[in-house]
Structure formats: C-alpha cells, structure tokens
Amino acid sequence: MWIRPAQSADLDAVEIIERQQFSNPWNREYFAAELGNRLAHFHVAAAAPAGEIAAYLLFWRLGGELELHKIAVRRDRQRRGMGESLLKHFLDMGRSWGCERAVLEVRESNAAAIRLYEKHHFRLVGRRKDYYCRPSEDARVYEFDFRGAAPGS
Numbered sequence: 001m002w003i004r005p006a007q008s009a010d011l012d013a014v015e016i017i018e019r020q021q022f023s024n025p026w027n028r029e030y031f032a033a034e035l036g037n038r039l040a041h042f043h044v045a046a047a048a049p050a051g052e053i054a055a056y057l058l059f060w061r062l063g064g065e066l067e068l069h070k071i072a073v074r075r076d077r078q079r080r081g082m083g084e085s086l087l088k089h090f091l092d093m094g095r096s097w098g099c100e101r102a103v104l105e106v107r108e109s110n111a112a113a114i115r116l117y118e119k120h121h122f123r124l125v126g127r128r129k130d131y132y133c134r135p136s137e138d139a140r141v142y143e144f145d146f147r148g149a150a151p152g153s
C-alpha cells in the first residue's frame, strides 16, 4: 500500500469516501482547511503508486499527544488490511516522534473500528454521552500508550 501526504487534488476522492462511510460526514471545506493546518497530518493511501485513492488518515499532533480524527477505507477495498496498515503508519509516526499517547473517539456501534483499535492495544478510557449526532450516539474514548506498548504493536 502507498501512503503519501494529501493534496487538494485528492479532495474529490476523500469526499466520496467520507460520504460513503460516515452518517454525519465532514464537508469538503473542512478537509481543505486541514491541508493548511500546521497541527494536522493528512495522508491518503492507494494500492499502487499512481492508483486511485482508497483510504485516508487524518490526525493532529499536539506536542506528545496524537489525536486521531479520521481513518477510512473505501467500501469496496475494506477487509484487505488497508485500515490496519494506516493505523500502523499512524502509530509508527507517533513512535518515531517520541509521543506519549494517542487518543480517539469512536461511535459505540462502530464494531469494525472498535475491533481494529482493540486489536492494536488501544485501551477504553471513557465514554462521552451523545457525542455524535445524525444519529445521536455515545462515543467511546480510546487511548494508546506509546510508553506501555510492546514494540511493533
């Protein structure tokens, strides 16, 4: 899988995946703003170097903490290891920067993402009541502790 920083030319593909995968999608302007946000790391992924964008990852680096905001794979490319590769890429970057922890929120009903995070040793640390809308739903809050994690996890 090929992962590279996102560019404005990628926004059409990102927007299509976002609308397909989220019931309350971010709009294009939000993603465009992230391209110029110095805290943000926005990456896209394809199966081949010049291939179609099949997935993306967006997170913020705030000192020693990473906040995962988006990880998504196009529906017809799911269950082929792309989400896992992107999550490993995210954790590898945090490790290389000497980060202490990574945090994320996920819908209570999002079994696929929850399985992915738990497989990679994210720990449930809390819940936020009615955090999401359309539909209204609680969030689970997960944390990854880089200091406590075994190498390669």
Ligand SMILES: CC(C)(COP(=O)(O)OP(=O)(O)OC[C@H]1O[C@@H](n2cnc3c(N)ncnc32)[C@H](O)[C@@H]1OP(=O)(O)O)[C@@H](O)C(=O)NCCC(=O)NCCS
Pocket (backbone or CB within 6 Å): 021, 022, 070, 071, 072, 073, 074, 077, 078, 079, 080, 081, 082, 083, 084, 085, 105, 106, 107, 110, 111, 112, 113, 115, 116, 119
């Ligand atoms: C979550 C998501 C990124 C996973 O991407 P993916 O490429 O399909 O996942 P992978 O093939 O890399 O699977 C890795 C692991 O994730 C978990 N997983 C992925 N899809 C799953 C599903 N449908 N049901 C249960 N577990 C699933 C499993 O633990 C899997 O490991 P395994 O194959 O050893 O069981 C993808 O389902 C997606 O884009 N979902 C919509 C967007 C989203 O909800 N993002 C997270 C927001 S917090």
